[in-house]
Amino acid sequence: MNGLTFDIAHLLAGGLVLVSFMMLYQDRLFALINVFALHAIVLALSVAWQAYVQDAHHLYVTAAIALIFKAIVIPVGLHRIIQRLGIHRDIETAVGIGPTMLAGIGLVALSMVLMLRVTPEADPLAREDLAFALSIILLGLLVMVTRRNAVSQVVGFMSLENGLVLAATGAKGMPLVVEISVAFSILIAFIVIGVFLFRIRERFDSVDVGALDDYRGERR
Numbered sequence: 599m600n601g602l603t604f605d606i607a608h609l610l611a612g613g614l615v616l617v618s619f620m621m622l623y624q625d626r627l628f629a630l631i632n633v634f635a636l637h638a639i640v641l642a643l644s645v646a647w648q649a650y651v652q653d654a655h656h657l658y659v660t661a662a663i664a665l666i667f668k669a670i671v672i673p674v675g676l677h678r679i680i681q682r683l684g685i686h687r688d689i690e691t692a693v694g695i696g697p698t699m700l701a702g703i704g705l706v707a708l709s710m711v712l713m714l715r716v717t718p719e720a721d722p723l724a725r726e727d728l729a730f731a732l733s734i735i736l737l738g739l740l741v742m743v744t745r746r747n748a749v750s751q752v753v754g755f756m757s758l759e760n761g762l763v764l765a766a767t768g769a770k771g772m773p774l775v776v777e778i779s780v781a782f783s784i785l786i787a788f789i790v791i792g793v794f795l796f797r798i799r800e801r802f803d804s805v806d807v808g809a810l811d812d813y814r815g816e817r818r
Contacts, residue, residue: 603651604722607651607727610644611726611730613640614761614764615733617640618637618738619737620633621637621754622695622737622740622744623699625691627680630753631753634753634756635669638665638672638673639669641764642668642669644767645763645764645767648767660767664763668756672756680749683749691745693744698740702737705736705740706737708736709736714729723768724768726768727764727768728768731764732761732765733761734758734764735758735761735765738761741753741754742754742758
């Protein structure tokens with residue numbers, strides 16, 4: 599593998615981590631969804647580059663699925679959901695943006711130290727991709743636990759799954775049928791989550807998870 603090949607793969611995977619930080623910083627729903635679409639575009643580029651580097655043509659299908667479903671279909675669906683729910687407003691966070699960003703930096707450092715130590719014999723490109731993928735997964739979890747709005751938690755879940763796709767393509771060997779199954783599972787999960795969001799909105803007149811806590815407290 600020449601240096602340019604490694605550098606481009608490194609740049610794209612690092613770009614995914616950077617966009618994950620952009621999601622942590624967003625405090626408006628529309629902006630968060632747009633950044634998630636950018637996350638999916640960078641993922642598609644990274645997977646397509648892995649397809650070229652590994653000469654694995656089936657990964658081009660994975661890249662196309664990421665581009666069509668995650669960069670177009672799901673963001674458009676989320677935009678329509680929040681328009682119908684009438685929740686055009688700021689995202690309420692459980693923790694401030696500053697502490698959240700510091701926690702994100704700590705999680706990325708932890709991912710790098712952990713993955714580079716436990717995979718000393720692996721291919722250098724696979725090691726870097728696994729380290730970046732773990733960072734993206736942890737940052738997606740951080741988005742989920744620091745946001746009170748259910749829609750933003752859905753976006754965190756979807757970005758977490760992007761990290762899993764990066765890990766699978768970087769580690770090599772994931773069959774095409776598994777990739778397609780995962781893609782359709784995510785699409786079905788998105789549809790189910792959308793239905794639940796409407797049900798939560800009808801029941802509690804809000805999609806803020808704090809309303810669920812208040813409801814449980816009233817019942818005690």
